[in-house]
Amino acid sequence: MTFTKLDILPAYKLVSRTIEQHILEGRLQPGDRLPSEPDLAAQFGINRATVREGIRQLEQEGFLQRAAGRRLFVSLPGYNDLAPRASRALALQQVSFRELWDVAVLLEPQAARQAAQAATDDDIAALEESVVTTEKAVDNHEPFIKLDIEFHALVARISRNRVLELSREPVGLLFFPAMESLVPHLPQAGRRNVIGHRKILEAIRRHDADEAALWMNKQMIDFRRGYELAGLDMDAPVAWTEHARSGEAPAQ
Amino acid sequence: MTFTKLDILPAYKLVSRTIEQHILEGRLQPGDRLPSEPDLAAQFGINRATVREGIRQLEQEGFLQRAAGRRLFVSLPGYNDLAPRASRALALQQVSFRELWDVAVLLEPQAARQAAQAATDDDIAALEESVVTTEKAVDNHEPFIKLDIEFHALVARISRNRVLELSREPVGLLFFPAMESLVPHLPQAGRRNVIGHRKILEAIRRHDADEAALWMNKQMIDFRRGYELAGLDMDAPVAWTEHARSGEAPAQ
């Protein structure tokens, strides 16, 4: 007969797992404040340093938030803090632009399609503002990659499909910065980009789902074409840029 | 005039950030062993307890691995440890089956398509084994959801598109367990499921990309139809199951 590998867990991992359980099962609601560290240590019957090590894991995962001098409080981990990590993991795996494009060309048009169906007046106003800002930036020859990322993230949010939003964000954080490297080669890139944004915006404004998806698809193909025209290797690993780090999680 | 909020970082966060930088910039390669905790504390000029708190964050993120009594060593964070977290975040946001389906129906057929193009003989053998195992389980009225998840994950891996693989995994971890709730309503579900698997396998074996995508698409539509036939509400939040926790990260 055989024995299954039994996992001995350090105390600090038990701490994080226990608290996590409480949160997942609803005994600890978001916004609740935890006992102080000395209290926790007393309740668990372990040392305060051990408690602190356990708390670090939950803190990073977004289950707990803290500020120096104030009590810990519970919060739900948003996908906001997950996307940058996923992007970084992909970059470390040295994924190619082709791999990114194959997925982006699926997700982005679908986001546009659902956005056209679900958009409210407020949504359209926000999109309008984004496009106008980007137009100005392009006119002034300012960097617009970050604005491009925001536009696509905005469309995804408007789609009201949080799975889609989560799925495309790591891709977007790597995909659009990859375009940055070809702007020097193609001076018209910014112009073409913003024209595409406006086409998509107008389609969404008319709630024309097919048209929105179509234009988003065109934009993706345009991106790919630009990449090839610039003579870049689509099978080369994409670079990790600092754009991806920017996404900070609102406290919610 | 105004001042921007300046962020004072605790020492333990500086520790994790510093080591992370070293890894990202390649000064620390995967497999390298870190200095011992006392050494690190001495080099940073801080206390060992503080070092340990910083290490916890990297440890959880997958940058560092450790075992009691042995030195820390560097490893790249695989997306393996990211997917369960993403799934849990989605579940906590109470996403609906419809949202999941809308994304799955995009990604899964594309995974099948690329798998058909890229599959090697070994890949096909692995798929064959998976299908056979599932067939036996269904014949014996054993649970097959976990096998189903594995099949789809396997197809995605064979696609050789790591972006696709990462994108679909959180969806899969929530989507397929959601089917579990309808098995009692639809006794034929397992049978239909495994027949679909075999169709997909045969298409991949022939490297027929269109056919593989087509059958995968059919399977998705079949899933959705089953969900509706069972009288379940597609807009109700999907439940969090323990299947998602199962994915453990191999040391790579």
Place this chain on the structure above:
DNA sequence: TCCTGCCCAATTGTCCAACAATCCAACGAT
């Protein structure tokens, strides 16, 4: 009334010096 400065209690951040538990490799005994 409102602002200011001050003190105080609570809480987290960091430090120090140990000891226990675990792992590994080497050595030796049967």
Place this chain on the structure above:
DNA sequence: ATCGTTGGATTGTTGGACAATTGGGCAGGA
């Protein structure tokens, strides 16, 4: 060759201490 044992290296955990930060209360002055 297999099995105890030993010792060194490293992590896991402990206790107690102090500094830094926060928030609130409270008195004094404009």
